[in-house]
Each structure stands twice: as C-alpha cells, then as structure tokens.
Amino acid sequence: MEQAIIRVAQAIEQAERILLITGAGLSADSGLPTYRGLGGLYNGHTDEGLPIEAALSGSMLQRDPALCWKYLAELGKACLSAQPNAGHRAIVELQRRKPECWLLTQNIDGYHRAAGSPAERLIEIHGELAPLYCQSCGAVDPQLAEHLSRPLPPKCRQCGGVLRPPVVLFEEMLPERAIGTLYAELRKGFAVVISIGTSASFPYIVEPVLRTRQAGGFTAEINPTRTDLSAAVDVHLQSRALDVLPELLRHIQ
Known part of the structure; x- marks a missing residue:
C-alpha cells in the first residue's frame, strides 16, 4: 500500500x-450513511410502498410535495448532523x-x-441541499434546518409557494x-x-x-x-x- x-x-x-x-x-x-444505507430508504420501498426513486422524483415534488419532502427531510437531517x-x-x-x-x-x-x-x-x-428556493416566485431561503423542524413541505415566506432544494431529483x-x-x-x-x-x-x-x-x-x-x-x-x-x-x-x- x-x-x-x-x-x-x-x-x-x-x-x-x-x-x-x-x-x-x-x-x-x-x-453520513451512503444512499443505500440512509435509514433504509434505498433498501426497497418507502412507508407508502413506493420505490424511493418515485418518492424522491421531480414529478412527486409537484404532485405530492409533502410526501417528497418527507424523504428529502431524511436526507437533510442526515447531512446536517455530520460535518x-x-x-x-x-x-x-x-x-x-x-x-x-x-x-x-x-x-x-x-x-x-x-x-x-x-x-x-x-x-x-x-x-x-441548500439554500432552498421557491418554485413559484424564486425567492431564496437559507433556513434549511429551521424548515426541517416545522411541518412539511416548507413554504415560501413571501408568496406561500412550496420551497425546494437545488438538488437533482430522480427524473x-x-x-x-x-x-x-x-x-x-x-x-x-x-x-x-x-x-x-x-x-x-x-x-x-x-x-x-x-x-x-x-x-x-x-x-x-x-x-x-x-x-x-x-x-x-x-x-x-x-x-x-x-x-x-x-x-x-x-x-x-
């Protein structure tokens, strides 16, 4: 070696x-667990019976932002807990x-x-995963940790639109x-x-x-x-x- x-x-x-x-x-x-080990997320299906790729997809964020954010939050909490x-x-x-x-x-x-x-x-x-931005008005919100401690999905303070991270989701x-x-x-x-x-x-x-x-x-x-x-x-x-x-x-x- x-x-x-x-x-x-x-x-x-x-x-x-x-x-x-x-x-x-x-x-x-x-x-920080690798994706395959992150809380078991990538070891099959979500609590809802969906493939994790479907839950963490761009289309799911549009269709059911609360469900998508349930698993985005798992990623966010894991990343924020390490350094x-x-x-x-x-x-x-x-x-x-x-x-x-x-x-x-x-x-x-x-x-x-x-x-x-x-x-x-x-x-x-x-x-x-940060900073978040509003899908409706484009406003930037740097408070990822604060939003993860509140009801999901996170909402824009300016217009009430759903926030998202600048991360590449499935699809x-x-x-x-x-x-x-x-x-x-x-x-x-x-x-x-x-x-x-x-x-x-x-x-x-x-x-x-x-x-x-x-x-x-x-x-x-x-x-x-x-x-x-x-x-x-x-x-x-x-x-x-x-x-x-x-x-x-x-x-x-």
Whole structure:
C-alpha cells in the first residue's frame, strides 16, 4: 500500500491539471450513511410502498410535495448532523497547493464547500441541499434546518409557494452549468484523475477516468471495495479516503 500511495503522490506532484471525483464513500467517513444505507430508504420501498426513486422524483415534488419532502427531510437531517472530515480537508489543501486541481462531486451534502474547496473549481453535478428556493416566485431561503423542524413541505415566506432544494431529483436533468463546466475542462485534458469513494455508476463519472487513461494520463481509485472502474485505473488504493488522502499529502511537496 505504501508504494502505491507514493506512486499516486508522485503523479500528483508532477501534474498541473488534476481532477478529483468524489462520491458517497467520502461523506460516509463523516458518519453520513451512503444512499443505500440512509435509514433504509434505498433498501426497497418507502412507508407508502413506493420505490424511493418515485418518492424522491421531480414529478412527486409537484404532485405530492409533502410526501417528497418527507424523504428529502431524511436526507437533510442526515447531512446536517455530520460535518467535513479529514478527507475533505486534505482535498482543500491539495487544491491550495495545486491551483489547477478541479473537484467533481456527486455528493449533495455541501461538505466540500464547508471544508473550504474553492467554488470556482468545484462541480456539484447533483446539486446541493441548500439554500432552498421557491418554485413559484424564486425567492431564496437559507433556513434549511429551521424548515426541517416545522411541518412539511416548507413554504415560501413571501408568496406561500412550496420551497425546494437545488438538488437533482430522480427524473430531472443534470444542471446545465455543471455539465458544461465539466466537459469544457475535459476538453482541456487532465494529467491525473482520481476517483474517490464512488461506485462510478454514471457515464459522466466513468468518462473522465477512461478518457484521461486513453490520452496517456494517470488514473487512480480510492475505495475500500472494488468497482467497475478498478480494473481500468493505474492504481487502486483499497482503503478509506479518510485514511489515504492525508497520507498522500505527506508525500507531496
């Protein structure tokens, strides 16, 4: 493991343009359950007998906002009850040392922002849970925690419309700006791409890794379990991001 960590650290040290891709495994190290384990939500059906994908869909938010918000609130409470860990902080330090280190995250918990990752090099491909905004008048409401302690769904103070988070629900499109930024940066190319704590089940997560590898760049994966990407990367560090990322920093000037 030590030699593999050194190899990844050397590749980072020699590179200018770097892309880090993070998934639920990184936040799990903060004590936030991965989606599959979040209160059992993703282990079948909701209390109402619906697939969780149906309850947390854009159409359900329109049709039955109270039901959708019942499960959005579970996500919100879980995210608010934890905080960034040493892995998030190591990424912030790496971005400080490497001004062209970009961060693509599937996570909606906002921990990267909270830890200090620069917004101009952060791509939140699935959005985030706060601040809320009104679907009727567009007013922004930053009081997520307050709303979660009140009857749901949360309502706009200005017009009474239903609030929602800027998160990508099932059936909804990815945010155009995030996708545009990702592919604009991909066209410039990356010397190093590292997948961290993600099962890599989406094309926009797999593509940067495969494209960089084909172009002769260096690719790595940090994950305690093997994924579909494991066989395609130069190095697979089979460990928690919480442990590996600070260790990587110690080998990088």
